[in-house]
Amino acid sequence: MKDVFLNYWLNRSDEYGLPPRILFGFNTIDKAGEVSKQISKNKEVLIVTDKFLLSTGFIDQLSSSLEKNNLNFKIYASDVAEPTKEQVNSVIKEASEKDYGLVIGIGGGSSLDRAKIAACFGGFEDRAEDYFAPSTKILTHSKPKLLIPTTAGTGSEVSNTAVVIIPENYVGSAKTWITGKMILADAAILDPSLMINLPQRVTANTGIDALSHCAEGVISKQANPFSDGLAIEGIKLVAENIRMAYHQGENLEARWNMSMAAMLGGIVISFPWIGGPATLGHAASEGISPKYNIPHGAACGVLLPYVYWFNLKSSYAERKLSVISEAMGVDTCKMSDQKAAESAIWSTFDLLEDLDMSTNLKSYGMKEEDIPVIAKYIFERSERMYAMSGYNPRKATLENMEEFFYAAYEGREYLEKDLSKKHWR
Template sequence: MSEKITFAPISYTGWGSLSHFIEEVERFNAKKVLVITDPFLKEIGLTDQVTVPLAGAGYEFEIYSEVVPEPPLAVGEKLVAFTRENNFDLVVGIGGGSALDLAKLAGVLAAHEGKVEDYLNLTGTKKVTEKGLPTILIPTTSGTGSEVTNIAVLSLETTKDVVTHDNLLPDVAIVDPALTVSLPPKVTAATGIDALTHAVEAYISKNASPVSDALAIQAIRLISNSIRKAVSNGSDQEARTNMSYGSYLAGLAFFNAGVAGVHALAYPIGGQFHISHGESNAVLLPYVMGYIRQSCEKRMKDIYDAMGFSSANLSQEEASYRCVSELKRLVEDVNIPSTLKGFNISEDALESLTKDALEQKRILARSPMTLAREDIFTIYKAAFDGEIVELNGQEKQIVTI
């Protein structure tokens, strides 16, 4: 069976790779550049890493910093309108996943009519048809993989939706670990577990292939063996480099194989409680993997090995249990709450979370185990109680790991 594998056209990776920025800008013959970032990066001067070279090379540019975490639809609508009105020739996104997603959205929808909501995956009625403006994306976190995917995520009232099309793929991705050194420990942890979740879900996805498998396993290896160091010592150059490469590879893996149950259940948590996407994934990761463990035991054994352990003397079943345990331990070690209670989410919210998660059919379809309403509620309840629960035949049972 043939597989379609898609990568961003050009990527620069490694320490100091931002040095290629201006040479890439020059390729597009741009006269007016839109730089999209968030207010914090502008305030601490990290945005200067692109604006100073632009000014030095004589380019006209404008900084748009009205970016917020988990951007609501209204933020996307405002940015797209601004981009259409000001006749830019090139879009540069520098920041975390929110800035990069918005940069992709602005670049493509600047060449389209209608509102952003018209192009949403779940409810939109219009299709992306034009390539739009060229884009250069520069991540300052090691987490989202947005610089190599064709997806822009937006928050709705109680959940999230996406605009997705291959035209959203950036023309250039520049992944320079040096830009992540100033990332606070909390953000390092959340974005890092987000990247790990991308890799884990890509590896167990029903759409996985030998190519995405190779990317995902190496990403798991790099992230799981570096994230603790990156969180505890942000200036550790080796740890930051491994995290950047891991995030990049995880992005390529999940772009081609897709994510599944963890993300489907995480979107409503972010939408209803405004918890960061990375933290939403982190708190659910061990509970989803514990619940679906029997559907992907061999693959979880591989993940356990990639995390730096040895399954040589273990059965697939035992290794898969240990994999769940180590994922839970990793989340706890980087100081992310390991239960929904830890985020002050009440038990009363589990029904509404379940209702919204069921709408994420595109993502749920990739899960190696079919997750129906009762399954999803059970996982949320397990995450609330802090207990790993799995199916034993038709019965659900708590598992001690």
């Protein structure tokens, strides 16, 4: 065992790749034209956005900045929903119609993902589906891209992944993705003023997605101090600001801090040792959200307390959950490690309830008879798509996956009863 442990550390090599250029601050969207001119290969620009955003003034701000810098542009707008394979092929076709020197993505994570794919495959001969996970084919080309988020959650503007929804026999549809260095933006502009008028539900769902990225990054059993430093700060920012952003959306400080938290989460999940993240939270949420039509952030949120509970039997996870509790604002000084770890569960439940978010899968339409099928699907998919055993502290089995989904189906009271009678140590 000592030799195995020694060999692990002797052979481990972490890569600290970060996005090349980030502009962060209020009204930085006004600098989009200047940045675009610097990174574009020519004067032709494709803007990828969604149809809802066209009704706001954000596109006008962007186009005005481009015009001031003598850049020509065309706008491609699609539905707000996460990109399907058909939508991906559509935006690639649009990006292939002209020799665009730059692709700009503006909107939520789905628009940014479409923009990434348009830049990487528009005008190139490769088929995007040949790179869908679990493919290990390495992408080697992309047009320059500038990403401008209008939500604070996915961190797509700084991540190395683009999500796609594809058919899945088990559950109807499921998520896959393309990942790699070429997916990263050449520049990102984060302007918190674009998020001031976000609907409350979008604020909550996207903000909890940011929390999940950071928290799952912390509990990854391959986490290191570099990723932990960013992730723990991200957790603090969400815990201290999301309620204010939700209830008083015009609060500038809360919007600034939530934008920062989302960016930190996007950076953290791009580290290879976090893997997307490849822990149970995202492995399960991305497997069920298309089936039950649960927004991605809400799916991550409803499962997060149960992910903590599932991993409590790991002494490593117990220590990490204690850190998460402290980052959430819990005074853990006089608590045992176990109680401090459990506090992460209750703090997360309280946060979800304060944001009027569901805390069980029953409320999203899951039926008890669904559990064996879903558990089997996630158990198989988590290893095939995520190699989850390399990241999640507690090893998954078919039996404990059924237990996990049953707990998430029943809700908070189930965990309260369970933890009141159990002591892991």
